[in-house]
Amino acid sequence: MSAPQSRAAEALRTALRAFGRLAVLTLLIPAGALLAVLYLLSFLLWGCLGMVPLFPLATRVVRAAAGAGRWAAGHWSQVPVPVPYTPRPALERTLHGWFWTGHDYHKNRRFAGFALKLRWLWNDPATWRDAAWVLVDPPVGGGLAAGPVLLVGYGLYGLAQPVLADPGPGDGLGYGLLPLPGLFGPLLGLLLVSGGLALAGPALHLHGRWTRSLLGPTERSRLAQRVEQLTEIRLDATEAQAAELRRIERDLHDGAQARLVAVSLKLGAVVPLIDRDPGKAKQVVTDAQENVTQALQELRDLVRGIHPPVLAERGLAEGIRALALDVPLKVEVRAELPGRAEAPVESAVYFAVSEALTNAVKHGDARHATVELGHAAGLLRAEVADDGRGGADPAGGSGLRGIQRRLAVFDGTLTLTSPPGGPTRLIMELPCVLSSPRTSSC
Template sequence: MTSVRRAWTLAGLAAVSWVDLLLELIAFALLCVGLVLFFSPAIELARVRSRRTRELVSRWTGREIPSPYRPAPPDPERERDGWYRDGTQLYRRAWWIRWNRRFTWIMEDPATGREFGWQLLNPLVALVFAVFSLVAGPVALRGYARWTRYWLGPRAPRRKGWLHRRFEALGHQLGLWAISLAQLGVAVAQVVVLTGAVPVFPTVTRASRAVADTFRREAERWTGVRIAQPYLPPPALPVPRGDGLYQFGKQLYEEPWWPMLRARIHWALHDRATWRDMAAAVLLPVVFPVLWVPSAALVGWGLYGLVALWITGPHGWFGMVGLPEVTSTGGAFAMTPVALAAVSVGLLPTPWLARCQAKLGRWLLGPTEASRLAQRVHRLDQTRVEVTVAQAAELRRIERDLHDGIQSRLVAMGMKLGAVEALIDRDPDKAKQLAAELREASSEALTELRSLVRGIHPPVLSERGLVDAVRAAALDSPLKVEVTASVPGRLEQPAEACAYFAVCELLGNAAKHGEARRAAIVLEYLDGLLRATVTDDGKGGADAARGTGLRGIERRLAGFAGRLALTSPPGGPTEAIVEVPCLLDPGLSSPKTSTSSETA
């Protein structure tokens, strides 16, 4: 009777899962209309109920169910000046940073999605096991423990199946369409503002661009289609003239507010990307349904057809598309393949259709040649100073290493040579001892000089190329590193050096700060772009705004118009993507490299 009582207790607790699910759906609906503060508390409240279920099942069955969630993010730390820092933004209080971190932690945790499924199905399954416990007793309780561990226990990442990938692609199609609808709403606000509140137009335009940037980011993350930003750089702050007045066009102002506002209005109105965004906001919500509605209709018709055949009854569902009515079990067996075929046909092209939607978005939201040129000029102006500073810092480092290392050793060797000259006649044994010390010191100096040269430009990079140089760095790393490369020959030497030092810095950060044990490096070259992806299993939490090493990588990449994309949630894993535009070097012969290796 104890097992029966416990099974029914768990069934009663499971019934509350539908209440949690309802609260989460309400919080999600509020999130969609801009009330974002309720979603995270709703999820965390449901996790309390899930934790209670895991504890009871573990205690009553002896089968421990560990927590499936990633480690929670750390609380923000107050700076010395009393402010809280999140990237490049400062806050007087920590609650917004804490909420934002916990929201990201919840949304990026795979266990969150599994918990939704568990909350939906668990009340029915728990009731079935409770009824079964009247007959089987402890066996039913242990079966429920296995069910709970499957949904609420930790699960190793695994490769997504064919069905999962295509359902996910269909969701991506709907997600891109939903973002385009949001962009349409902001575009309507832009048109309204233009008719009577032009000073507000730059602010509304920034909101529209934020939505468009969300489309670009999610399109790349979901489909791999990269959409660059097309916008012209914003105007600089007004600078006073010699007489203290501020000028915009032919008009002078005493205060900087008006010329700054007029410059921003001019910037927003005369940037062609503003109007391209508005055109995309009108066209994409209309065109996207042409790509996803047929697939969604086939999938929905097939799934409901399966439910109608075996649960609710057909009720003319198949007859409305010209198929014979199902009136018997044999007919249900005959029509089941038809419903499954409809689902399969609807899902089959969804990845390709999702990429088509992203490419259409790139055609409308991507940069034109004029905007690319303007961005390049602006970026060159920004990076010119950074490259000069980075070069000066590198020269100071080399000078410091030479002064503190090699130079001091050479001075000491010169003094010992003088002592050898003075002792060689009157104390030959002592002179021989000093000569032996000199030989050892020269060997150490040569080793240090070679190490310094490797820090400037390693010989293996010049002789063997980027892939072998990265493999050599992986062998020297304390981590267990797997290197996979697909590079069709030698690249331009400056680009190889830039990518090499960036990868070495990322490996060093993973070992020193990330407390990682394993790392993976993937080198790829495609269409004039070298991409190096470094992934480690460390504790995460890396922030380019706070780390001097990561800022150094960004400064080094700036000279090549490259970029560093960092994904490092608290608890890990950390993934850093280094991209360097470059060309193949025809003057250097090297066979195409497409290999994989792993260090011990």
């Protein structure tokens, strides 16, 4: 197949895929209209009969439908729609046993929790944007989806005209409303099918943009989410820094400090032994020298754990290559970095890769791993893949959560793929700008 034919076949497959997704969205129009009617009915029952529990229940159903709409926009229309909901506040209890609902106090925990949930849903702007989407999407979003589908369906009817009974003018539906003699009917049908398929992709993308316009976060909610995210990042960074300081203190106290104290005691015992027992004094000095050597090695290991010298001197790629030599499995490192990132970014990626390789050995029983480093579109990308048993889950251990916390400090992301049986792939991306090799600190 030649290149033009290959491109035409790929374009046809893309159009058919988009048309199929539009057909599914078209079939869901009645369900969306029914949901809109039920949602309005729940408001009427709440306002007229005081059936308050219907509002949280209906809102929950609508949020589920809106979540499906966001998923379709992101995966089908390639228009990502972030979740805009404000976090649900926690129920707080005072020292006197009362529960705060955000408006007043209640003694009963269940009633206070329901009042807090009701107030949260009512005050969340995303609740009302979901409501507007439920009411308006069937005619607007449904119209965007149904347009190409109707064109293709009407066109197929025209293509079938030669094998169908010829309807008289004004008889029946379809092309009977526009009688065309001879082959003009199939020709028009072919044009309509081609036009519907050509419009399928743009219509699907426009449908996704329409969904994002109503279901996406507003500027206010984006700022609120950003503030919350930065607060969590600050807490995680503070906790990580405190944990790192405790680790350094523990290693110094249990390692180098203890050995240096032993050296001091041994050297203090050498003085009276020099004249009385030179052989034993020599042995004590030898033992002290071994302790000093071990203490120096522990200090080197400690410094390497804080910021490896090879990372500071030669950059991220060489630092990870040196790291790979110390890992008890075969590691292949492929790096294409035209420059160097800032030192904190390099350190974060280095230790994240180190943690990933440690997990591959410790929990994945891997025998081979690959590390790929690259930079494109303002993102520093590091991918770690291993042939272990898979099944890695951030909720199941602190290692992956630690990597997420490291990257989150720099607005980085971690994407994990680890099916049971393997392989495991971790993709880490951090926004950063690389310095020129000529102006690099290395």
